[in-house]
Amino acid sequence: MVDYVFLGRSGLKISNLIYGNWLTHGSQVEESAAFASVKAALDAGITTFDTADVYANGTAELVLGKALRSEPRESLEILTKVYWPTGRRRHNDAGLSRKHIMESIDSSLQRLGTDYVDVYQAHRYDVETPIEETMQAFADVVRAGKALYIGVSEWTAEQIKYAHDFSRExxxxxxxxxPQYNMLYRVIEPEVIPMSEKCGVQQIVWSPMAQGVLSGKYKVGKKPPKGSRATDKKGGARTIQRFMSDEILTAVESLKSVADELGISRAQLAIAWTLQNDNVAAAIIGASRPEQVAENAVAADVVIPAELMSRIDEILAGVIIDDPRLTWENAPHERPDITR
Incomplete structure (x- = not known):
């Protein structure tokens, strides 16, 4: 059953499963399926919804806003993000400059059909905008009542410290x-999580199922199921590629014994695993069908015993990605050039 937890060192409670619409609303699924999935999330007790202005170039926000329109706003927590190119994709339509933040929050609120978002997140760190400028803009967004809290996404430990220090001032x-975090991809554990704990920041993790690989749907030597993430040419196939090696798929197959012992699916095991980390407040789940939401919601209160956590580590030994440098290496090292 979905639980409600405080996020970071704040008084805001969110559901420990969050419904996210990256690669689905406005892109991978029809609007009717999106609406049905949002309803399934609400029926499961999920009250927190995550999106971003860049998803389907604003359409994901628009669809989510329409899907939630009949719900009391005070009963929901809506999260969105800013950084990547949006709109007409002109020279100021990306990054974390004051101009882009101020224009983007207004556009997001209009698409979502709300006066405020609960958490407004910096989708990446902008190395070409002074952190002072970015933090001052976020402070003004909060003071204007357009966002209640600020979050970040895929920031390094050092960058999280910057955000914490400037926001306090x-x-x-x-x-x-x-961040991305799952059984296979654990790069936040060595540095990001210890720094976050010091700064009163918690993780709301995306890809808890490693783009679906941890569900066990992909098999060595077999074609990906029709309609799965690995067949999505709009972005899904590219993002899942790192987890599609024979070595990883073989290890994932061995996780079935652990899931069977708990009486749950491998997808539920993967989500429950992320929630075992005390610094993880919530895991983001997506869906192209409403029944997927109901299935994943089972994981919200599953507790994995210590001996099974150790067995998971033994099974996955050799395929776990845990180099903390990858947070920096995978981040943009310059603002996206959208004028070329």
Whole structure:
């Protein structure tokens, strides 16, 4: 059953499963299926919804806003993000400059059909904008009542420290980081999580199932199932590629014995595993069908015993990615050039 937890060092409670619409709303699924999946999330007790202005170039926000329109706003927590190119994709339509943040929050609110978002997140760190400028802009967004809290996504430990220090000086809170985190991809454990704990920041993690690989749907030597993430030419196939090696798929097959012992699926095991980490407040789940939401919601209160956590590590030994440098290496090292 879905639980409700405080996010970071704040008084905001969110559901420990979050419904996210990256690669689905406005892109991979029809609007009717998106609406049905959002309803399934609400029926499961999920009250927190994550999106971004860049998803389907704003369409994902628009669809989510329409899907939630009949729900009481005070009963929801809506999260969105800013950084990547949006809109007309002109020279100021990306990054974390004051101009882009101020224009983007207004556009996101209009598409979502709300006066405010609960958490406004920096989708990546902008190395070409002074951090002071970015944090001052976020402070003004909060003071204007357009966002209640600020979060970041895929920031390094050092960058999270910057955000924490500047936000305290400016009188607002950075309460969350949104990184990729799952059984196979653990790069935040050595540095990001210890720094986050010091700064009162918690993780709301994306890809808890490693783009679906940890569900066991992909098999060595077999074609990916029709309609799966690995067949999606709009972005899904590219993002899942790192987890599609024979070595990883073989190890994932061995996780079935652990899931069977708990009486759950491998997908539920993967989600429950992320929630075992005390610094993880919530895991983001997506869906192209409403029944997927109901299935994943089972994981919200599964507790994996210590001996099974150790067995998972033994099974996955050799395929776990845990180099903390990857957070920096995989991040953009310059603002996206969208004028070429």
């Amino acid at each position: 400016l009188g607002f809170q950075v309460i969350s980081n949104q």
